[in-house]
Amino acid sequence: MLAPCPTAVDTDPDEVFLAEVRGFLAEALTPDLREAGRRTLGVHSDIAAAKLWHQRLHRRGWIAPGWPAAEGGAGWTPRQRFLFDRECALNDAPVLFAGGIRSLGPLIIEMGTPMQKARYLPAILSGEDLWAQGFSEPGAGSDLAQVATKAERVGERYIVNGSKIWTTGAHLSNRMFALVRTATEDKPQKGLTFLLIDMATPGLTVSPIITLDGEHELNAVFFDQVSVPVANRIGEEGQGWAVAKRLMLLARSNNTPAALVRRVYQRARTAALASDDLEPGLMSRLVAAEIELTAFEQAELNLLPGGRLRDGDNTSSSLLKLIGSELHQRVAELAMEITGTARGVALEPFRDETGRLADGARATAKHFATRAASIYSGSSETQRNVIAGVLLPRG
Numbered sequence: 133m134l135a136p137c138p139t140a141v142d143t144d145p146d147e148v149f150l151a152e153v154r155g156f157l158a159e160a161l162t163p164d165l166r167e168a169g170r171r172t173l174g175v176h177s178d179i180a181a182a183k184l185w186h187q188r189l190h191r192r193g194w195i196a197p198g199w200p201a202a203e204g205g206a207g208w209t210p211r212q213r214f215l216f217d218r219e220c221a222l223n224d225a226p227v228l229f230a231g232g233i234r235s236l237g238p239l240i241i242e243m244g245t246p247m248q249k250a251r252y253l254p255a256i257l258s259g260e261d262l263w264a265q266g267f268s269e270p271g272a273g274s275d276l277a278q279v280a281t282k283a284e285r286v287g288e289r290y291i292v293n294g295s296k297i298w299t300t301g302a303h304l305s306n307r308m309f310a311l312v313r314t315a316t317e318d319k320p321q322k323g324l325t326f327l328l329i330d331m332a333t334p335g336l337t338v339s340p341i342i343t344l345d346g347e348h349e350l351n352a353v354f355f356d357q358v359s360v361p362v363a364n365r366i367g368e369e370g371q372g373w374a375v376a377k378r379l380m381l382l383a384r385s386n387n388t389p390a391a392l393v394r395r396v397y398q399r400a401r402t403a404a405l406a407s408d409d410l411e412p413g414l415m416s417r418l419v420a421a422e423i424e425l426t427a428f429e430q431a432e433l434n435l436l437p438g439g440r441l442r443d444g445d446n447t448s449s450s451l452l453k454l455i456g457s458e459l460h461q462r463v464a465e466l467a468m469e470i471t472g473t474a475r476g477v478a479l480e481p482f483r484d485e486t487g488r489l490a491d492g493a494r495a496t497a498k499h500f501a502t503r504a505a506s507i508y509s510g511s512s513e514t515q516r517n518v519i520a521g522v523l524l525p526r527g
C-alpha cells in the first residue's frame with residue numbers, strides 16, 4: 133500500500149514549527165496564566181504569573197529565543213522567533229519581566245568576562261535573577277551622559293553613592309545593572325562605568341513611586357556607600373558609555389515587539405466584530421491599524437538582530453522602538469474607543485472587590501499605561517535624534 137501523501141501542513145516549515153509551539157502552549161498556558169496575560173497593563177504581567185511562565189519556558193528550552201544556542205538560546209531563526217512571539221501574544225501568554233533575557237544577557241554574552249558569563253547567564257535563563265536597569269537619575273534622562281551617581285575605586289571595590297530614578301521593577305529585582313560616574317575631568321561620556329550590583333548590598337534602598345493609575349512599577353533607588361566588586365564591571369573603567377549604548381541598542385530593538393501591539397489589536401478587533409453599534413469610522417481605523425501592524429511585523433523581521441537586512445545597528449533598533457511604541461499607543465487608543473469606558477479618567481468605579489478592572493475599563497487603563505511607551509527606553513524625540521544623526525547628511 134502507498135504511504136499517504138504529505139499535506140502542505142506537514143511540509144511547510146512554518147506550519148510544522150507552529151504546530152509544535154501550539155501543542156506546547158495548549159498544555160503549558162493554563163487558564164490562570166492566560167488570564168494574567170489578558171490583564172497586563174504595564175510592561176510585564178502580574179509578577180507571580182510572569183515568573184511561572186518564565187520557568188515553564190525555561191524548562192522547555194524556549195526562554196531565550198534570541199540567544200545563541202551555545203549560551204542556552206532556542207536556536208531558532210528570526211522568523212521562528214517572530215512566529216513564537218506572535219503565537220504567545222495571540223494566546224494571551226503572560227508578558228515576562230525580562231530585561232535580563234532581552235538586553236543584559238545578550239550584553240554579557242558579547243562583552244562579559246568568562247566569570248561573568250558563568251555566574252550570571254544561567255541565573256538569567258532560570259529566572260532566579262531578575263535585573264533592574266539603573267540608568268536614569270533626576271538630572272540625567274535623555275541626556276544620559278549627565279549621570280552623577282559616583283563610584284570611587286578603593287582597592288578591588290567601587291564605593292557607590294547617589295541615586296537612580298524611574299527604575300522599573302527595582303522592588304522585584306535582586307540585581308541591577310547601572311551606569312555610574314568614575315571620573316569628572318574629561319567630557320561627561322568618558323567618565324562613566326557600567327556595574328552589576330547586587331540589590332541586597334548594605335546601603336542600597338528602594339523607594340516606591342506610585343503612578344497616577346495607582347500602580348507600583350517604578351522606584352527610586354538610593355546608594356549610600358554601596359560596595360561593589362571591581363569584578364562586577366562590564367568593560368573597562370571609563371568605557372561605560374559605549375557599554376550602555378550597546379545595552380540600549382539591544383533593549384530598544386525588542387522594547388515594543390510587534391507581538392505586544394498585536395495583543396492589543398486582536399482584542400480591539402474581536403470587540404469591534406462583536407459590536408452592533410460601532411461608531412462610524414472605527415472599523416476603517418481598525419483596518420488601517422492592521423495594515424500598519426503588518427508592515428511593522430515585516431520591518432521587525434527584517435531589522436531585528438540576526439534578521440535579513442541588518443545586524444541590529446543603532447538606526448534599526450531606534451526605528452523599531454519609535455515605530456513600535458507609537459503604534460502601540462495608537463492601537464491602545466483605538467481599543468479604548470471601541471471597548472473602553474472613555475467617559476472619564478476615573479478608573480476606581482470600574483474595579484471589582486478584588487481590585488481588578490472590568491474589561492472596558494482595562495482598555496482605558498491600557499491606553500493610559502501606553503502613554504509612557506514613548507518615554508521609557510529613550511523618548512521618541514531621542515530615537516528621532518539617533519536616526520537623524522545616522523541618516524541625515526551633516527552640514
Ligand SMILES: Cc1cc2nc3c(=O)[nH]c(=O)nc-3n(C[C@H](O)[C@H](O)[C@H](O)COP(=O)(O)OP(=O)(O)OC[C@H]3O[C@@H](n4cnc5c(N)ncnc54)[C@H](O)[C@@H]3O)c2cc1C
Pocket residue numbers: 264265266267268270272273274275297298299300301350504507508509510511512513514517
Ligand atoms: C514608565 C517608565 C519606566 C522607566 N523605566 C526606567 C528604568 O527601568 N530604568 C531607567 O534607567 N530609566 C527608566 N525610565 C526613565 C526613562 O528612560 C526617562 O524618563 C527618559 O529617558 C526621559 O528622560 P527624562 O524623564 O529625564 O526626561 P527629559 O530628558 O528631561 O526630557 C523631557 C522632554 O524633553 C525632550 N527632549 C530631551 N532632550 C531632547 C533633545 N535633545 N531633543 C529633542 N527633545 C528632547 C524629551 O523627549 C522629553 O519629551 C522609565 C521611564 C518611564 C516613564
